[in-house]
């Protein structure tokens with residue numbers, strides 16, 4: 001085998017940036033919004049879903065390997081890609097050029113939002129040791145507080161809208177860069193599909209925000225003192 | 228303000244590649260069916276600014292005068308296009324002329340586009356017809372494929388798609404839409420396909436296809452209406468397959 005050049009590494013890292021946006025980060029985002037929207041169906045299903053996740057074996061390893069490392073890699077590469085862009089959407093005002101700018105802008109917004117979101121949820125959960133069945137009451141209480149103020153609601157609205165746009169438009173970019181869609185008609189049809197998909201994800205997110213804002217509830221651990 | 232008897236031009240000038248740029252304005256008598264090149268020719272014969280100062284004639288490049296050579300590409304009223312097909316009657320005044328900003332400047336409106344030709348060499352944008360032995364005649368191409376190839380072959384290496392691309396800059400190696408489209412053109416030719424792997428390897432590196440951010444400005448500004456984003460996606464597919472081949476088959 002011949003040795004690998006700097007250019008090949010560059011190409012490979014960009015392809016991995018593209019891939020991590022979909023697998024696992026995009027998949028995680030989809031399931032995250034979907035599972036959270038269980039809150040709109042009922043408090044119990046929501047609590048059980050949190051119980052299930054927090055009782056998974058090797059949870060911290062799953063999170064680090066399949067969420068945090070890919071997310072940090074995608075973000076780091078994303079900021080590098082954003083840095084080298086010479087945006088010119090004010091001069092060349094075409095819809096796709098605006099999307100190109102928005103893809104970079106929403107990426108940065110999502111990053112800031114995630115720092116905040118992890119800072120108010122996962123970080124205190126780990127810090128204060130709310131493990132296993134203790135996690136759900138703690139996290140639900142945190143979310144009640146988050147959605148008690150308009151500041152909190154607006155932060156989540158911006159975060160969710162940025163993430164769903166970034167993912168839906170990113171899926172379209174993914175299909176372009178891997179050559180899944182090719183001709184102009186395929187490109188247009190795919191954008192319709194991804195607009196609908198992004199719209200559905202947004203509805204899930206907004207419904208959850210609405211439910212938490214209108215009906216905050218406190219819950220007890222499903223099992224007291226369970227190991 | 229210019230009336231319908233005069234043409235008002237504002238031109239960004241620069242005397243040397245590393246010099247400072249400055250603006251000069253010219254007012255010319257209006258001629259019927261004038262285009263930007265004919266205005267520049269008028270200035271060349273009578274290089275006097277609006278203020279009445281005699282200056283050096285403005286330098287620009289042109290050749291075919293029918294939008295097939297790409298030499299006269301410049302930024303007109305903020306958008307990149309060919310000066311020879313920029314009809315004065317269709318342009319709001321003052322007509323603002325600037326050189327392309329993403330290529331090294333030679334003088335005034337004249338830039339050096341050799342980066343594009345270097346990239347065509349890197350991707351072997353040609354078809355080998357001879358070698359140390361006779362490779363014989365190529366196969367017959369279906370008419371549909373020929374029509375598609377013809378569309379791609381109309382590229383005149385003008386640089387519009389690169390000037391308008393947010394990923395293309397003076398200080399990076401991005402090859403840009405026209406190069407990827409030429410890779411597609413020569414890969415789809417039955418004889419050209421023999422060098423397909425070399426061409427793909429050349430664009431699977433720094434400045435290659437993965438650096439495209441899908442802003443799709445290239446396809447909007449291409450004067451020859453070349454389906455550039457279709458080429459980019461097709462090359463995306465070819466490089467994806469090549470990547471899998473390199474990773475799992477070699």
Ligand code: HEM
Pocket residue numbers: 017018019020021022025026029074075076077078079081082103104107108110111163166167169170171173174175177438439440441
């Ligand atoms: C909710 C988390 C995120 C998800 C689901 C996500 C998903 C995606 C997807 C699917 C793509 C398309 C890949 C492609 O164009 O082939 C993408 C592209 C991109 N992402 Fe993310 N991403 C997320 C967070 C971030 C963050 C935090 C940044 C940091 C700035 C970022 C920056 C970018 C950039 C700049 C692109 C454009 C790449 C290009 O078009 O060349 N993303 N993202």
Ligand code: SF4
Pocket residue numbers: 388391392393394395403404438439440441442443444445446456459
């Ligand atoms: S799609 Fe956008 S980033 Fe890619 S070459 Fe065209 S203008 Fe440049």
Ligand code: SF4
Pocket residue numbers: 297381382383384385386387388389404405408448449450451452453455
């Ligand atoms: S692809 Fe179009 S815009 Fe780009 S160099 Fe060729 S003719 Fe010019």
Ligand code: FES
Pocket residue numbers: 288289290291292293294295296297298299300309310311312
């Ligand atoms: S002179 Fe050839 S394109 Fe304008």
